[in-house]
Amino acid sequence: MKLEIRNVGKTFQSKSGAITAIDTATLNVRAGEFVCLLGPSGCGKSTLLNLIAGLDKPTRGEILMDGKPIGNTGTDRVMIFQSAALFPWLSVFDNVKFGLNMIGVPKPERQVIARRYLAMVHLAEFENAFVHELSGGMRQRVAIARALALDPAVLLMDEPFGALDAQTRDLLHGELQTIWQATCKTILFVTHNVREAVVLGDRVVVFSARPARIKREWTVDLPRPRQIESYAVVDLARDIMQTLKDDVLVSQRDNDAQRLSELEMQMIGDDVL
Numbered sequence: 259m260k261l262e263i264r265n266v267g268k269t270f271q272s273k274s275g276a277i278t279a280i281d282t283a284t285l286n287v288r289a290g291e292f293v294c295l296l297g298p299s300g301c302g303k304s305t306l307l308n309l310i311a312g313l314d315k316p317t318r319g320e321i322l323m324d325g326k327p328i329g330n331t332g333t334d335r336v337m338i339f340q341s342a343a344l345f346p347w348l349s350v351f352d353n354v355k356f357g358l359n360m361i362g363v364p365k366p367e368r369q370v371i372a373r374r375y376l377a378m379v380h381l382a383e384f385e386n387a388f389v390h391e392l393s394g395g396m397r398q399r400v401a402i403a404r405a406l407a408l409d410p411a412v413l414l415m416d417e418p419f420g421a422l423d424a425q426t427r428d429l430l431h432g433e434l435q436t437i438w439q440a441t442c443k444t445i446l447f448v449t450h451n452v453r454e455a456v457v458l459g460d461r462v463v464v465f466s467a468r469p470a471r472i473k474r475e476w477t478v479d480l481p482r483p484r485q486i487e488s489y490a491v492v493d494l495a496r497d498i499m500q501t502l503k504d505d506v507l508v509s510q511r512d513n514d515a516q517r518l519s520e521l522e523m524q525m526i527g528d529d530v531l
């Protein structure tokens with residue numbers, strides 16, 4: 259489904275006054291497009307995903323899916339977070355079936371759907387396992403299967419691989435590309451890792467420091483599957499990093515010292531040095 263973000267702004271009211279997280283964002287995402295969002299910490303990326311998910315309302319502007327304003331949360335737009343947010347008291351199978359239960363899918367169908375997506379993320383043999391028995395990468399795979407089981411048109415992924423080690427992340431990059439190609443989902447993927455954005459995205463959109471506006475965007479027309487270490491990926495990532503760097507520094511000045519993001523430092527270390 260086509261997603262249109264039209265002149266969207268978001269201002270939060272807090273005890274210390276109003277905080278404008280997003281100034282104005284306008285972004286058109288084609289059906290089946292994979293768009294990666296980059297920007298300094300605190301610039302409003304998660305806020306934008308929350309607005310698209312319907313978890314919160316924009317202060318200005320509107321969000322449309324196939325021309326219709328989105329409502330509250332719905333199974334057409336599903337979020338995947340950095341922490342997999344699984345239910346520890348449920349098995350892997352029951353975690354994936356949970357949302358299907360909520361929307362009233364009959365039991366035999368639930369089982370078929372859950373098994374299909376567990377197979378897709380290579381966890382068929384772990385359906386009876388519990389969350390504490392899984393590695394971080396496996397947990398994220400369950401979260402992906404759980405989201406896909408709802409058959410959303412749009413997947414909203416907020417730093418889903420941010421807490422994983424590099425090898426697991428690379429593996430999941432490959433798997434996510436395969437899943438995306440097989441399912442034709444529209445994906446919005448927030449990351450702090452510039453190379454990850456280049457590996458995954460059809461398009462990489464860079465936000466400015468808060469209040470966020472779209473600063474620049476790149477179309478990535480490298481052949482897939484892409485490798486994170488390839489020269490083409492590293493070259494484009496370096497170019498994007500140059501644009502991002504100034505805003506990361508502005509945002510660091512704005513944040514107090516305690517909130518200086520380790521992630522940003524890593525990102526600079528990763529991609530600029």
Ligand SMILES: Nc1ncnc2c1ncn2[C@@H]1O[C@H](COP(=O)(O)OP(=O)(O)OP(=O)(O)O)[C@@H](O)[C@H]1O
Pocket residue numbers: 270271272277278279297298299300301302303304305306468
């Ligand atoms: N519910 C809220 N109430 C008040 N302020 C909020 C709320 N949610 C977010 N903010 C503020 O909005 C700004 C943007 O936050 P957001 O979480 O969207 O940033 P982000 O780009 O996702 O950052 P990060 O990369 O660190 O995850 C921040 O200044 C944050 O403090």
Ligand SMILES: [Mg+2]
Pocket residue numbers: 303304305416
């Ligand atoms: Mg965030």
